[in-house]
Structures are given as C-alpha cells and as structure tokens.
Amino acid sequence: MSPSARDARLLRWLAFAAGLASAVLILIVLFLMQESWPVIARYGLVHFVSARGWHPTEGTFNLVPMLAASAATSALAIALATPLGVAAAIFSRFYAAGIVGRLLHWVIVLLAGIPSVVLGLWGLTVIVPLILKVAPPGTSLLAGSLILALMILPTIALTTEAALASLPSAYGIGAAALGLSREAIIINIAIPATKASIFAGVMLASARALGETMAVLMVSGNVVQLPKSLFDPVRTLTANIALEMAYATGDHRASLFVSGLALTAVVLALAAVARRSGGQVVHA
Amino acid sequence: MHSLAVYRSAHRIALRDRTLQLLVLAAVVVITSTFGWLLLDIVWHGANRIGWEFLTAAPRSAGRNGGIAPILLATVLILTVALAVSAPLGLATAILLSEFSRPGGRAGYWIGLSLDILAGVPSIVFGLFGNAFFCVWLGLGFSILSGGLTLACMVLPILIRTAESGLRTVPNDWRLGAAALGISKASALVNVLIPAAAPALVAGLMLGIGRAMAETAALIFTSGYVDRMPASLLDSGRAISVHIYDLTMNVAGGDRSAYASALVLIALLILINGAASWLAERTLKRRITAS
Amino acid sequence: MTITGESEGLVEAVDGKAYTVGPLLSGPPCCRPETQIRVDGLSLGYGGKPALKDVSLDIYRGCITALIGPSGCGKTSLLSCLNRLTDLIPGCRVEGRIMLDGADIHSSGVDVQALRQRVGMIFQKPNPFPLSIRRNLEMPLKEHGITGRSELAARVERSLVDVGLWDEVKDRLDGAALSLSGGQQQRLCMARALVLEPEILLMDEPCSALDPLSSAVVEDLIETLRGRYTVVIVTHNLGQARRIANYAAFFWVNDRAGTLIEFDQCRRLFEQPRHQLTAAYVRGLRG
Ligand SMILES: Nc1ncnc2c1ncn2[C@@H]1O[C@H](COP(=O)(O)OP(=O)(O)OP(=O)(O)O)[C@@H](O)[C@H]1O
Ligand SMILES: [Mg+2]
Numbered sequence: 084m085s086p087s088a089r090d091a092r093l094l095r096w097l098a099f100a101a102g103l104a105s106a107v108l109i110l111i112v113l114f115l116m117q118e119s120w121p122v123i124a125r126y127g128l129v130h131f132v133s134a135r136g137w138h139p140t141e142g143t144f145n146l147v148p149m150l151a152a153s154a155a156t157s158a159l160a161i162a163l164a165t166p167l168g169v170a171a172a173i174f175s176r177f178y179a180a181g182i183v184g185r186l187l188h189w190v191i192v193l194l195a196g197i198p199s200v201v202l203g204l205w206g207l208t209v210i211v212p213l214i215l216k217v218a219p220p221g222t223s224l225l226a227g228s229l230i231l232a233l234m235i236l237p238t239i240a241l242t243t244e245a246a247l248a249s250l251p252s253a254y255g256i257g258a259a260a261l262g263l264s265r266e267a268i269i270i271n272i273a274i275p276a277t278k279a280s281i282f283a284g285v286m287l288a289s290a291r292a293l294g295e296t297m298a299v300l301m302v303s304g305n306v307v308q309l310p311k312s313l314f315d316p317v318r319t320l321t322a323n324i325a326l327e328m329a330y331a332t333g334d335h336r337a338s339l340f341v342s343g344l345a346l347t348a349v350v351l352a353l354a355a356v357a358r359r360s361g362g363q364v365v366h367a
Numbered sequence: 368m369h370s371l372a373v374y375r376s377a378h379r380i381a382l383r384d385r386t387l388q389l390l391v392l393a394a395v396v397v398i399t400s401t402f403g404w405l406l407l408d409i410v411w412h413g414a415n416r417i418g419w420e421f422l423t424a425a426p427r428s429a430g431r432n433g434g435i436a437p438i439l440l441a442t443v444l445i446l447t448v449a450l451a452v453s454a455p456l457g458l459a460t461a462i463l464l465s466e467f468s469r470p471g472g473r474a475g476y477w478i479g480l481s482l483d484i485l486a487g488v489p490s491i492v493f494g495l496f497g498n499a500f501f502c503v504w505l506g507l508g509f510s511i512l513s514g515g516l517t518l519a520c521m522v523l524p525i526l527i528r529t530a531e532s533g534l535r536t537v538p539n540d541w542r543l544g545a546a547a548l549g550i551s552k553a554s555a556l557v558n559v560l561i562p563a564a565a566p567a568l569v570a571g572l573m574l575g576i577g578r579a580m581a582e583t584a585a586l587i588f589t590s591g592y593v594d595r596m597p598a599s600l601l602d603s604g605r606a607i608s609v610h611i612y613d614l615t616m617n618v619a620g621g622d623r624s625a626y627a628s629a630l631v632l633i634a635l636l637i638l639i640n641g642a643a644s645w646l647a648e649r650t651l652k653r654r655i656t657a658s
Numbered sequence: 659m660t661i662t663g664e665s666e667g668l669v670e671a672v673d674g675k676a677y678t679v680g681p682l683l684s685g686p687p688c689c690r691p692e693t694q695i696r697v698d699g700l701s702l703g704y705g706g707k708p709a710l711k712d713v714s715l716d717i718y719r720g721c722i723t724a725l726i727g728p729s730g731c732g733k734t735s736l737l738s739c740l741n742r743l744t745d746l747i748p749g750c751r752v753e754g755r756i757m758l759d760g761a762d763i764h765s766s767g768v769d770v771q772a773l774r775q776r777v778g779m780i781f782q783k784p785n786p787f788p789l790s791i792r793r794n795l796e797m798p799l800k801e802h803g804i805t806g807r808s809e810l811a812a813r814v815e816r817s818l819v820d821v822g823l824w825d826e827v828k829d830r831l832d833g834a835a836l837s838l839s840g841g842q843q844q845r846l847c848m849a850r851a852l853v854l855e856p857e858i859l860l861m862d863e864p865c866s867a868l869d870p871l872s873s874a875v876v877e878d879l880i881e882t883l884r885g886r887y888t889v890v891i892v893t894h895n896l897g898q899a900r901r902i903a904n905y906a907a908f909f910w911v912n913d914r915a916g917t918l919i920e921f922d923q924c925r926r927l928f929e930q931p932r933h934q935l936t937a938a939y940v941r942g943l944r945g
Contacts, residue, residue, distance in 0.1 A: 089551045089554070090551045090553055092553075093551075093553040094463075094511045096459065096465060097462055097463040097467060099459075100455070100460050100463070101460040101463045101464070101474075102476050104460045104478070104527065105477070106458070107479045108482075108484055108485045109481075109522060110500060111492070111493075111496045114496050114500050115499075117499075118495075120505055134614060166394065167394045167398055170390065170391045170393075170395065171392055171394060171398055172396070174391050174392070174395045175378040181547045187398075192397065194402050196577060196581075196636055196640070197405070198580075198581030198583070198611075198629075198632060198636070199581070199582045199607055200581070200612050200615075201409065201629045201632065201633065202405075203612070204622075204625050204626070205408060205409065205613065207615055208406075208408075208412075208626075210636070233401065236398065243611050262382070264384050264386070266378070266388065269387065270383075290487055292487025294487075294488075295489070296490065296493075296584035297584055297608075297638070298584070301612070301615060301616060312651075318488045321491045321584070324494075324495065325491060325494075325584055325587060328498065328587070329587070329588060330582075330590045334429075339495070340495055340512075341498070342494045343491065343492045346492060347488055347489065347492050351484060351488075353487075354483070356485070
C-alpha cells in the first residue's frame with residue numbers, strides 16, 4: 084500500500100475513534116435527559132424546588148435541602164482551602180525554593196492522589212469523633228466541609244503554584260531592585276498578577292467539591308434537612324443519588340437523574356467560568 | 368515629626384511582613400501535619416491486619432475477617448476493561464488532535480471542548496449514566512464489564528489530554544524530516560513520534576489508572592457490591608474502593624479491614640506511580656543511548 | 659519577469675574538471691543547462707501575508723544552484739515549495755507553477771510521497787530520528803517498499819560510503835544516531851536522503867549549525883554530489899556559494915515580499931552582477 088493510502092486509512096480510523104470519544108458526552112446528556120424526562124413531564128421543573136419535602140414514596144421530590152447542603156459544604160470547604168492552598172503555593176515559591184519547597188509540593192501531590200473514599204474513612208473515624216465531643220452527632224456539615232477542604236486543597240495549591248511559576252522572573256528582580264521586601268512582592272505584585280489564575284483554580288475546586296460524593300457521604304450524616312448550624316447532619320445532592328439509586332424505581336429513580344442533571348449543569352457552569360478566566364486543569 | 372512618620376510606616380510594614388510570614392508558615396504546618404496524621408493513621412491501623420492471608424483469602428463475615436482476594440481480582444478486571452477500551456480510543460483521538468487537526472481548526476475545537484466538558488462531569492453522574500446505558504440499556508447488568516466501561520468513559524479525557532500534550536512536545540524537526548523523506552504519517556507515528564512521546568503516554572496512562580482505581584461513586588451501581596470471586600466479566604464484582612466504602616458505612620466493626628484495604632489501595636497507587644516514573648525514565652534513557 | 663541563465667552549452671564547473679554522471683543517476687552529463695525544474699510565476703503567502711512574489715527561475719539537471727539573500731527573503735519558503743513541504747504549514751498558500759520534468763508538482767493528482775522520494779531535503783539543524791543509525795536509513799527504505807535484507811544492507815552501506823561516514827560508524831550501526839557529533843549527524847541526514855536515490859537534493863543552510871571543520875567536510879561532500887544529483891542549496895556563506903555553485907539566485911525583500919533579483923551562472927553573478935542590489939550584496943563578500 085502506498086504511503087498516502089496508508090495515511091488516508093489511518094485518518095479514517097482516527098476520525099472514527101475521535102467520533103466515539105466525543106459521542107460519550109452526547110450519550111451522557113441524552114441518557115440523563117431521557118431518564119429524567121418522565122418525572123419532569125409529570126411534575127414540571129418547579130416541583131423540584133417547591134414540593135413539600137423529599138418523600139419519594141409520596142411522590143414529593145423537593146431538592147432544595149440537598150441543594151442547600153451541597154452549596155453550604157462546598158462554600159465552607161472553599162473558604163477553608165483557598166487560604167491554605169494559596170499559602171502553600173507562596174511557601175514553595177517564595178520561602179523555600181530548595182528541598183523543603185519540593186517536599187511540600189510532593190506532600191500536596193500525594194494528598195491529591197489519596198482516594199476520596201479513604202479521606203471519608205479517615206474523616207469518619209478521626210474527625211467525626213472529635214466533632215462529636217463538641218456537639219453531637221458528629222457527622223455534620225462541618226465534618227463534610229473539613230474533608231472536602233482537604234480534598235480540594237491540592238487543586239488550589241497546584242493551580243496557584245503553576246501561575247506563580249509562570250510569572251516572569253523579571254517581576255521579582257525588578258521588584259527586588261526597587262528595594263521591596265519579599266512580603267511586599269507577594270502582596271503587591273505576585274498575588275495581583277496571578278489573581279485570575281487563582282480564581283480559576285478556586286472555580287475548578289468548587290466544581291470538584293460540588294461533584295464529590297464519597298467523602299461527604301461518609302461524614303456528613305445524610306439527614307435530608309436545611310442545615311441550621313455547622314453541627315447539623317446534612318445530605319448533599321451527590322450523596323442522595325448514591326444512597327437511593329440502589330433501590331429507587333419509577334419516578335423516584337427519574338428524580339435522581341434530575342438531580343444528576345442539575346448537578347452537571349452547575350458543575351459545568353463553574354468549569355466554564357474557570358476556563359473563561361484562563362485556568363487550565365492541573366491533572367494531579 | 369517627619370522622621371517619626373517614616374519610622375511608624377516602616378514599623379507597620381515590618382509588622383505586616385512578619386504577620387504574612389507567620390500565616391504562611393502556619394498554613395504549611397497545618398497542611399503537612401494533617402497529611403502526616405492521615406497517612407500515619409492509615410498505616411498504623413491498617414498494617415497489623417495486612418499479611419499474605421489478607422491478600423489471598425476471601426472475605427468472611429461481611430469482610431470483618433478473611434481477606435480481599437476476590438476484591439483485588441475484581442479491581443484488576445475492572446481496570447483492565449477500562450484501559451483496554453479507553454487507551455486505544457484515547458491514543459487515537461490524541462493523535463488526531465495533535466497530528467491531523469490544524470491549530471484553530473473546527474473539528475479539533477469541538478472535540479477538545481467536548482473532552483473538557485466530559486472531564487468536568489462529576490463521577491456520580493458517570494455512575495448514573497453507566498447504570499442507565501451499560502447496565503440497563505445494553506443489558507449488561509451489574510457487572511465488571513459495565514463498571515469497566517463506565518470508568519473508560521470517565522478516564523478518557525485525562526488519557527487524551529496527556530497523550531496529546533505528550534505528542535505535541537515531540538520536536539517538529541522529526542515530523543518535517545519524516546515528511547521530507549516521503550514517509551507516511553502512519554509510519555512516522557509508529558517509528559518515531561509515539562516512541563519519542565512514550566514517557567508522557569505512559570505517565571498519562573498511569574494517571575488514568577490512578578483515577579480509575581480511586582473511583583467509588585461511579586462503580587457502586589454499575590459493577591455492584593458482590594464480594595464473591597468473579598467468574599466472568601458479566602459477573603458483578605466489588606472494587607477495592609467500594610469495599611472500603613461498604614466496610615466503613617454498612618459493616619459494624621469493619622473499620623480494621625477498611626483501614627487495611629485503604630492501605631493496600633494507597634500502596635498500589637504509589638506502586639503504579641513509581642512504576643510509571645521508572646518506565647518513563649527508562650524509555651527516555653534508552654532513546655538517548657541506543658536504538 | 660523571467661530571468662534564466664543563458665544556454666551556452668556545457669558550463670564548466672568551478673574547478674574546470676569535467677564531471678560525469680555518477681552510478682546512481684543515468685542521464686546527460688553534468689551542467690548541460692537542461693531544465694529539470696521550472697519555477698514559473700511562483701507566489702507564496704503565510705496566512706495572507708506574502709512571503710514570495712512572482713518568482714520564476716530554472717533549475718538545471720545535475721548542477722548546484724545556490725539561493726542567496728538576506729534573512730527573511732523567502733529562500734526556505736522556495737525550497738519547501740519544491741518538495742511540497744509547504745503542505746504541512748497551516749495557512750500557507752502557493753500560487754504559480756513548478757514543473758518537474760514537465761509535470762506540475764502542485765497539481766492535485768500528484769503523489770506527494772513519491773515526489774518527496776525524488777526530491778530529498780536536508781535541514782539546517784541536523785534532525786536524525788531518535789533511532790539507531792541503521793534504522794534511520796532503513797526506515798525510509800522500508801517505507802518505500804524495499805524490504806529485502808541484502809538490498810537494505812547494501813543501500814545503507816552505499817549511502818554511508820557516499821557521505822564518507824561508513825568508516826566512522828560501520829562498527830556501531832546499531833548505536834544511537836543522536837550520539838553522533840553534529841557534523842556526523844548532518845552527514846547521516848544526507849545519507850538518509852541519498853539512500854532513497856533521489857534526483858534532486860534541497861539543502862537549507864546545511865552547514866550553518868556546524869563548526870568550521872565539519873562544515874568544510876560537508877561542503878566537500880556536496881561538491882562530490884555534483885553531476886549525480888541536482889542540488890539546490892540555501893546558504894548565507896557567500897564564499898561557500900561561490901566555491902561550490904554553478905548557478906546562483908539572489909533574492910531580496912521588496913514591499914515585505916521576497917522577490918528574485920538576479921539569476922545567473924554563479925561566477926557571473928558574483929563578478930559581473932547586472933543589478934545594483936546584487937552588486938552591493940556580494941560586495942559584502944569582498945569587504
Ligand atoms: N510558518 C510560517 N508562518 C508564517 N510566516 C512564515 C513562516 N515561515 C516563514 N514565514 C515568513 O516568511 C518570510 C520568509 O521566510 P523564510 O523562512 O522563507 O526566509 P529565509 O530566506 O529562509 O530566511 P533565513 O535566511 O532567515 O532562513 C519571513 O518573513 C517569515 O517571517
Ligand atoms: Mg531559511
């Protein structure tokens with residue numbers, strides 16, 4: 084076979100493969116819509132925010148408590164993880180360029196590699212008992228946020244680190260030549276110059292936090308209620324799917340797909356914002 | 368007066384600098400000590416249960432006793448299915464993106480966009496999809512095949528993006544050189560470009576394996592819970608992460624086994640990553656010194 | 659504007675020796691000004707920005723033609739048209755005709771890979787593949803359908819002998835090509851082009867990445883190709899152009915696009931340039 088013919092055949096195969104790979108997303112969207120359509124058609128979308136509670140056996144599917152729980156745990160986790168992650172990146176960029184900085188980097192990479200189910204296990208056996216001493220039952224919004232914070236911290240730290248590393252070193256040299264202290268450089272130059280990337284990292288981390296299932300499921304108690312305090316047990320949207328999917332049928336099952344669809348929409352919107360502000364996914 | 372003001376502002380700046388320094392250090396201490404605590408806790412509680420028997424025996428009394436042999440086998444089978452499907456598909460798509468699509472071209476843009484979106488889909492949603500599509504629609508039921516295929520969809524974006532960037536870092540000189548010799552892109556890829564990108568390809572593959580192995584939510588209702596030794600790909604099989612979840616949440620007194628399994632899982636992940644860097648380094652060395 | 663060298667029978671080569679056709683190519687003896695490639699009204703642009711405007715010249719069979727001119731005047735671009743490497747550059751548009759032995763190589767029916775086998779190319783930066791020396795040479799051969807063990811071995815040896823590399827590497831053919839020195843790598847790249855038995859060799863500043871000694875070795879090597887191959891060489895080294903070329907083409911940037919100013923026998927272009935720009939440019943040589 085001639086080289087050109089070989090390339091033409093190769094290209095056909097590659098296009099086929101790429102078509103399949105792109106079809107996955109389309110299939111996912113199609114199946115989520117198809118599975119959730121019956122209950123949307125029957126009750127309308129408003130039902131999911133206005134119904135009297137989440138009582139699948141009685142046909143009321145109010146997702147608001149779950150939405151609130153997801154939002155609250157994620158927001159708190161972001162509030163905890165952002166300063167820590169940014170501080171870690173600043174540390175390895177400005178305070179410990181040598182072996183200590185590398186060490187911290189590896190700690191963060193390793194942390195990123197810990198499976199969320201293991202974080203959940205550790206949270207349930209270590210963190211939850213500690214919270215229980217303060218206010219029962221221990222499994223709570225707070226526990227969920229703490230574990231989530233630990234999980235998304237690497238995302239924020241690594242995106243910030245990458246952004247700081249991509250700053251032209253002229254910034255640092257020029258600033259040092261002006262007689263600015265290291266801290267002044269960090270506060271007045273480095274952070275403002277990488278603001279957009281840090282923001283993008285935070286958006287990506289929020290998306291991960293909202294989409295996380297196991298870690299929150301294992302430590303936050305899974306009671307369907309609007310949280311009134313940090314120590315209340317809550318059930319997030321993802322946990323709800325994981326817990327009820329095993330036995331749900333009919334409208335109940337369909338409403339779980341509705342929550343999956345809603346979750347996907349929110350998470351993708353966040354990812355889109357992150358993309359807009361110039362963040363790239365750090366695979367770690 | 369004037370010098371006093373200068374003195375005051377200098378003082379304020381010194382205070383600010385000192386505070387920032389302390390805050391950063393405190394954050395680092397919090398992160399490392401939490402990580403150390405987590406790791407030590409798992410090793411401490413997990414190590415005493417691990418032994419030859421734990422790795423080779425079947426679980427007894429819902430996993431409180433016995434071992435995890437069927438679970439390890441199911442994990443390996445699920446991963447094998449996932450990679451057997453996603454690795455060729457991913458490599459092919461990466462080649463299309465890096466070698467055949469023009470920068471800024473339309474096909475490349477849309478494929479890339481769909482991959483970025485796919486990468487953002489939460490794993491529980493992959494679980495929903497896998498259940499609806501593979502288990503129900505294709506009739507594969509709760510099976511290792513369903514779970515593996517679901518994971519294949521999930522790791523596809525990582526595999527493609529890492530392979531694509533690996534191929535893009537291969538110097539263009541070789542592409543031009545091959546083209547100028549009338550060598551087809553197919554041969555250039557097989558003989559030069561893919562071997563040159565091999566370290567990056569392997570690293571991406573390992574990243575994908577790591578992600579797949581750590582996954583729980585997408586597997587609970589695709590590959591299922593059954594902890595018997597799987598006899599075929601159509602049997603339900605319990606992945607190790609699902610095992611940890613089940614022991615923690617549903618089995619009173621399952622903590623010790625859960626910790627031991629977690630330790631095994633983490634050890635496997637570290638092993639895979641180590642193997643990846645070793646392989647990558649070896650490939651790199653061989654490329655420079657010999658054929 | 660078409661400028662071509664004058665047809666005046668056999669052109670004597672620089673050193674006055676008579677060259678004959680080598681064993682790899684049968685055909686008329688060297689430097690009879692018989693057109694092998696006719697570039698006719700060639701214009702080229704990158705993404706709408708013109709880089710070459712209305713270039714016409716003839717390239718003669720078996721001769722060495724040097725392309726000279728300041729940086730950015732489109733010499734590399736012209737070379738890339740001759741083996742259609744321009745196809746690989748996104749946004750590159752080529753107009754005009756390039757006739758190789760009477761057939762337009764930019765027409766759609768042309769088998770590009772077969773064309774590139776006839777028209778070899780050597781790049782400025784040596785680019786041997788990250789394979790063994792032997793596989794660097796065998797891979798292109800296998801690609802073009804030559805698979806017999808003995809034939810492969812014979813052609814690998816012949817091409818390495820041709821570039822004077824055989825004695826240096828015959829004991830380590832399975833060693834990495836990238837472990838060779840820069841000059842050796844460049845000669846390996848030449849061997850890799852020669853192993854396909856092309857008719858035409860395009861060289862883009864083949865000596866500029868090399869030290870003076872390796873550069874001299876490669877230059878001598880190019881000399882030996884005269885008569886057996888048609889060579890088109892881009893060089894910034896006017897002395898080198900003068901030493902080895904039979905014909906020379908001088909390019910200059912006019913209105914941001916490269917144009918051909920003068921094309922003539924090499925000695926005449928250097929000694930009696932017809933154009934003022936040429937005169938000024940080659941005077942740089944004399945200091
Ligand atoms: N791939 C490309 N994309 C866009 N513009 C290009 C590209 N390659 C070359 N050009 C432009 O085309 C013009 C001619 O470039 P070319 O490389 O042919 O010049 P050259 O004579 O070979 O220069 P040099 O002596 O420096 O190698 C230049 O202005 C250059 O900027
Ligand atoms: Mg050039």
